[in-house]
Amino acid sequence: MIPHFTHLFSTYSIVARDSQTGQLGVAVQTHQMGVGRVVPWLLPGVGAIATQAWTNISFGPLGLAMLREGVAAPKVVQALVASDAGAHNRQFAVVDAKGAVGAWTGKNTIAQAGHHIGDGYSAQANMMSSATVVDAMARAFENASGDLAARMMAALQAAQREGGDIRGMQSAALKVVSGNLNDPSWSSLFDLRVDEHAAPLTELARLLRLRRAENMDNKGLDLLKQGQLDRALEVWAEARALAPELEELPFWQAVALSDEPADIQTAREILQPALNKDPRRDHWLDLLNRLQDCGIIQRPGAVEELVERMMNDE
Template sequence: MKFHPSQLFSTYSIVARDPETGQLGVAVQTHQMCVGSVVPWLLPGVGAVATQSLVNISFGPMALAMLMEGVSAPRVIEALVATDTSAHQRQVAAIDANGEVGAFSGEGCIPEFGHHVGDQYSVQANMMTRDTVITAMTDAYENADGDLAQRMLASLVAAQAEDGDIRGKQSAALRVVSGDVSKPDWDTVYDLRVDEHDQPVEELARLVRLRHAQLTDFRGDQAMSAGNRDEALALWAEARAEAPELEELAFWQAITLADGHADVSTAAEILRPALADEPRREHWLDLIRRLQVCGLLERDNAADELIQALG
């Protein structure tokens, strides 16, 4: 063979920018392990890149370097293709901080393959079972609700509904970064990977749900810090309802109320049901005491009061 199978990240992916928030994202699925280590490349406020097919991984960092210098995404793609003697076997897409998109599918990609550039997004796929994948991804993304991650996930779900990769499915990833260029390189909004799974898209959807709940919880923290108690409690309740298996949400919400706001009653109401059937309930209570001992709680006796209120 003229290539090693480990290079064959034949796959379907989407790169996109949210016009309201400026967030940039990539989502991808393939029948290879650890697709998240190869295909998606992103920098906050700079751009997002997906490099795939008989993959040239260097396209990722090279594209980001050019985007950082202010080169538009379409010109970046042109430059990448011009430098690669095997460009006919590559598939790559990029979006910049202004929402400009560039994409390329070499004629040597394994059928079915293709890409579609839409308004501030591009979907691309190769080695697909059917030629309907691109249209399905496009329609799903354009008609989905939710934040950028949820809409990109909808595109992956639609691709898999068309049978996706001809080999099947094995790994998936989804990353979203801020549109704020002042954010550090490592700062992410979503950074989720399913490195090996029988149902990678379904597992990715579960992780997106959990991460979305965490982000909602953080918005509640911000509202509470700003003095908007009712808004904070509503957001916290929304987060707990979306991810009831994340007992961390109820725990830290309760700690925040009991310590910083001396609202032990509401704190106990939130935490009590989360720990009711928790086999490690006593360990969680012990953690409350340890937070007090370590000086991480500001109010004296906050730990004892909360534990007593929990009963």
């Protein structure tokens, strides 16, 4: 008896470790809704797993548990295959915190199917339009520049250029965690999901851009806390330029600056252009008062001074 189609995550994916940062990641696309809840499994400082085809979801948590005990990725793959009577219908890949990789494509996996293990990564696919998908993913990942998320995104895009899933596109996901074993299990650098979309890779790339801007904004805040104001302002400007549609960026940057009297004009210069054409401008200004009322903005009169400068410069 065949499984219900919602258990058939025939797809293309990549698992990888960045040798410079230790970051671990999984990226995936399929013609099935909600791929991000099934295929990718990751833990900071432990490893990353993609489980797909006639999907055995338990390979995710079971594999991570073995990795956490120090079992190397190839041995994890061997153990999971040996434990599963349906292994010939499965496809999955594992990368551990040291960059060792293992992968399996069962003999009954729907064609076109296969995997490619490279240095610190594995690309795998099944039910593809073309047998060229996996090799295209590998080349794109190896030749791409940027961080781990950008290179995995390049691999997905390369797969789609080769025809991708024979059924088309529906959902996608990309997740990256740190290589630090001490980071909380729930923490991530990127955790992006497009559960249902006509062009999920385009949407995933958009979300990646927005999240990257948010990460840059957080870096700027850290610099501000370290007393590096000029560098913080540079990073914040880069974040705003990367995602100009995110009102949250200039708003919270202005909030962070408003507690220092010497920085209030800079706060105005950041916030005012963002709110000038915003139909919810009055709501944002009201929120500033609420932040002062609850103590997030601590300097007495900071909001009044900021708003007055904004009004005077209109």
